[in-house]
Amino acid sequence: MAEENNTPIETIILIDTIERLGLGYHFEYEIEKQLEQIYKFHHLHSPEYDLYTTALQFRLLRQHRHNVSSDVFNKFKDNNNDDKFDYKFASNAKELLSLYQAAHLRVHGEKILEEALVFTTHHLNLMLPQLVSPLRDEVKQALEQSVHTGISRIEAQKYISLYEANHDAKSEMILKLAKLDFNFIQNLYKKELILLMRWWNNCGLKSNVSYSRDRILEGYLWGVTCRFEPQYSYVRIAYAKSVELLTKINDTYDNYATIEEAKLFTDILERWDINEIDNLPTECMRIIYKCTLNLYEDYEREAIEQEKIFAVPFAIEAMKQLCRAYFRKMKWFMERQLPTFDEYISNSWITSCIYVFYTFIVPGMKFVTKENIDWLMSDEPNRLIVGASNVTRYLNDLTSYEREKKNGIMLTGIECYMKHYGVSKQEAMKKFVELADEGWKDLNTEWINSNNNNNYSIPKDYFEGVLNYARSGEVFYRKSDFYSDPEGLAQQIIDLFVDPIII
Missing domain, CATH: 1.50.10.130 (Terpene synthase, N-terminal domain)
Known part of the structure; x- marks a missing residue:
């Protein structure tokens, strides 16, 4: 070179x-x-x-x-x-x-x-x-x-x-060479987006869950952030599918279901049985439930083909764990029970979706082992996962606070922090910026140590994928909530996926 x-x-x-x-x-x-x-x-x-x-x-x-x-x-x-x-x-x-x-x-x-x-x-x-x-x-x-x-x-x-x-x-x-490489990969992304759009149109989420946000392009950008290189096509598409599905599930808990309906959905998902589908109270829930189980059936087939069958129970448990956390948050809000800040943050490590994302991409990660999934899903969250989750969670809470307050949502991280520590909104917001920066220090520490610590056996591309999760959070949430209002990223998406560079 x-x-x-x-x-x-x-x-x-x-x-x-x-x-x-x-x-x-x-x-x-x-x-x-x-x-x-x-x-x-x-x-x-x-x-x-x-x-x-x-x-x-x-x-x-x-x-x-x-x-x-x-x-x-x-x-x-x-x-x-x-x-x-x-x-x-x-x-x-x-x-x-x-x-x-x-x-x-x-x-x-x-x-x-x-x-x-x-x-x-x-x-x-x-x-x-x-x-x-x-x-x-x-x-x-x-x-x-x-x-x-x-x-x-x-x-x-x-x-x-x-x-x-x-x-x-x-x-x-x-x-x-840089221009040719950029255009080559952009063409690959376009082909992947066609496959992704086909799935999106066929699975029923686009046309039948009208109360929820459609974020298929933004979800694909999260996948590209995780791994942009040509050989990780499966990772990008799987990531994007999971982002879109989880957006629908999250919006169901936040904006659609009653607490009784949400509890029933959580309980039925816990049993993970397609025969339970008719027990769900609404057509939207049935579509989401069917799409979830179908997606994980496809996942299991791919995992078997790639000799990653060990990941399947972890991936399913991550989805169940996430829905339990969504319901816990909904219950706090509906019953006007403001949790302690520590309770809120512990729950938010799960609602950040990081466990679902990084179990769901495993079939596309060649060197990931069962021990690596044990590391990811350990009962005591490791510093890398906490750091990545905190960067995204604190920035998201900051930029979505005013919108959620305007919509009458009382349960926010800012509110929990204000009550727990008896501080003003301005002090809480300043603290959240500091906490996001502390998350980056945790990530940097773990990243450097991963090359000098014999206890780390996580493949570099998988480890870096978790670091890239924080980068997605940084870009989507540092200045504004660009996931809820994606206009602020429209030009970047056009540059990345639509317009080639003139050579």
Whole structure:
């Protein structure tokens, strides 16, 4: 991939370019090999690394699960100014931007990276009006969405445009390869969407469950976020189907069923028997129930074919567990029983749907074992699952709060927190932003440790899929509730699935 006489700095710039253009999956082995060599033999404390290259290499190494210390940034502090970052860097947008992107891979207790995020965000916002494109566009996009927390395929599409506009740095060969690759994968996505739409039209959910949201495209975007690479077609389609089905089930509990009907639906689903279908009180519930069992019959056939039959009981239990949690939340609301904040959050780890999603995609994950599913479904939620769920849950609660209050829904995470801790709405909302950021620190910690801890035997693609769940939550919920009101993501969906890049 890299020329033999490339310096370490030239190599990391090339790796970053290839990955940000969306081409990294083609060179995964070569990239890992190069970064392993750099990690072992080239020290970031060396004077040859300026702030830009130090931050870039730090970010790349952490993205590839190398536990490099954040004290490499100590050399950029001003020891005469309370150990803050030296203000000589405050006017260099390229260096600030590199440090800003690196700071999003911080873990708990890294005060220097907390300071780096505040420092870079402040100064990049100040200088933004004076910058000239394409650097201005890159800074603006980064302030809206960091590379680490964004959806990789959306980030690649945006970076291709930035890279093309950067006449001084671009390689025409790499640029053309990136465009061809993007269009090739987009064509694959279009074919998958045709299959998905066919299922959607035939299963009865689209035409017969009128009270619920239709989110088939948005659900497919969640699937693309989980695994965008060509070989994970099953994963994307299965993910999208489960998102659409769970949206219908969730809306049934929230907007349609009485508490008696919801209890009956939960109990019948618990028994998992198609012969019970006529005992359901409404046609909509019968359609949802039939679709659920049919979908899991298809899942079982695929699991047998892929030698993943061990996952079937876990997948079914995850669905039952989710409906119990939906009913528990509904019961709290209908009976005006505001739970403690801890009770609410424990239940929300389940209603985040993460257990359903990541059992349902198992037939498409080649190296997942029964032990991995045991890890996922353990009685004590592991830190990775909690971190990913918390990012999505806290951001969702933040952006949906006003809408739910307007609709008369009293049971929200914000309400629970306000009552539990006796704080104002503003204080609760500020805390939820902090808690979502804490979730990212948990995720970053687990991601780095997964490469250095013998107790971890989770396949990298499956592990990263859970990390990508938080990225979906970040994009869908950080600024607004784009899942309930998807207009805010319409352009990204068009760019990703409809319009090819002109070569």
